[in-house]
Amino acid sequence: MAASTDRTTALKEFEETKAGVKGLVDSGITSIPAIFHHPNIHLSTPAVTQPSIPIVDLSLPRPIAVDLIHAACRDWGFFQLINHGITLSTIDNTISAVRSFHELPAAVRSQYYTRAILGSFSYFSNQDLFYSEAASWRDTLYLIFSPVRPELDRIPEICRSALVKWDESVKEVAREVMGMVCEGLGVGLRRLEELSCLEGRGMAGHYYPPCPEPDRTFGLVDHTDPGILTFLVQDSVGGLQVKSMRDECWVDVKPITGALVVNVGDLLQIISNDEYKSVQHRVMANSSEESRVSIGTFFSPGKRGESDTYGPLSELISIEKPARYGNVKMIEYLNAFLNRKIKSKSQLDPYRLLEK
Ligand SMILES: O=C(O)CCC(=O)C(=O)O
Numbered sequence: 001m002a003a004s005t006d007r008t009t010a011l012k013e014f015e016e017t018k019a020g021v022k023g024l025v026d027s028g029i030t031s032i033p034a035i036f037h038h039p040n041i042h043l044s045t046p047a048v049t050q051p052s053i054p055i056v057d058l059s060l061p062r063p064i065a066v067d068l069i070h071a072a073c074r075d076w077g078f079f080q081l082i083n084h085g086i087t088l089s090t091i092d093n094t095i096s097a098v099r100s101f102h103e104l105p106a107a108v109r110s111q112y113y114t115r116a117i118l119g120s121f122s123y124f125s126n127q128d129l130f131y132s133e134a135a136s137w138r139d140t141l142y143l144i145f146s147p148v149r150p151e152l153d154r155i156p157e158i159c160r161s162a163l164v165k166w167d168e169s170v171k172e173v174a175r176e177v178m179g180m181v182c183e184g185l186g187v188g189l190r191r192l193e194e195l196s197c198l199e200g201r202g203m204a205g206h207y208y209p210p211c212p213e214p215d216r217t218f219g220l221v222d223h224t225d226p227g228i229l230t231f232l233v234q235d236s237v238g239g240l241q242v243k244s245m246r247d248e249c250w251v252d253v254k255p256i257t258g259a260l261v262v263n264v265g266d267l268l269q270i271i272s273n274d275e276y277k278s279v280q281h282r283v284m285a286n287s288s289e290e291s292r293v294s295i296g297t298f299f300s301p302g303k304r305g306e307s308d309t310y311g312p313l314s315e316l317i318s319i320e321k322p323a324r325y326g327n328v329k330m331i332e333y334l335n336a337f338l339n340r341k342i343k344s345k346s347q348l349d350p351y352r353l354l355e356k
């Protein structure tokens, strides 16, 4: 009881600094506060560097790229996309813009600190700070681009134009990739787009400061993403790991300059009726001397009215393979995701109809 009261007080104190993990690092700490201690971290297995997640070259002839994307979504739930058309300078500018926001003086960035992510722009440390057993070594800026358009003047000037441009660039790549995903699934080319899967877009700009005790905490605990597809760009520091479906090993996602990391979310697993799998991933606490930045864009259906439900595509249901999930109502689904601790697959379970 006393311990949990202490923890609650410590969490509130940390929250009230509105300066995130970056604020702790700037204060010169040499050990991490107890709220960041993950008790069973020593039990978690280290990652291997081989095999690595698939690489898909978008400049290959389309049928070949479609086959590669299909195999990657089926066997890994993850791939790195190269030659996708977004220039290196756009990527660098975007990463720098996110870094610059997180490195603004605490008094300036703290003005944006809020957990109300439904506004245009928010900044916080650990989305699930008050739900999880232990906090992780990470701060985040978050923006919703669609279906509600952001109020541009509420986005800090230091990252505004870069993030708006990034959203547009990623959306174009996602349009192409979603078409190829549909082709791989054997459904109409625009099926996902017609389901408004390009129209729900949120963006997280994560900042992982160097951690003085990286063996005691995580950067981001293992989880699956709730939406359709995630497109992520990372700097050269590394730390992202994916759980291999084949042997359950954690595998490093080695940073490749200019690449986008693409992964299947829980909703695509549902819609594809288990053809494609959303796969667990995590980020280790940053043991390098430099801070790490990654920017994820999360695509999900933008149509979220009472009658808009999303379940296994009728083309993928047969007598041999009946529907494995019931229908999802987006508002309920997203609210459930936002109001609990980060974990894996919990979004899928309530909708599962049959045991695999
Ligand atoms: O920072 C990363 O590399 C991964 C971030 C991530 O998995 C997420 O935001 O869902």
Ligand SMILES: [Fe+2]
Residues within 6 Å of the ligand: 223, 224, 225, 230, 281
């Ligand atoms: Fe993720």
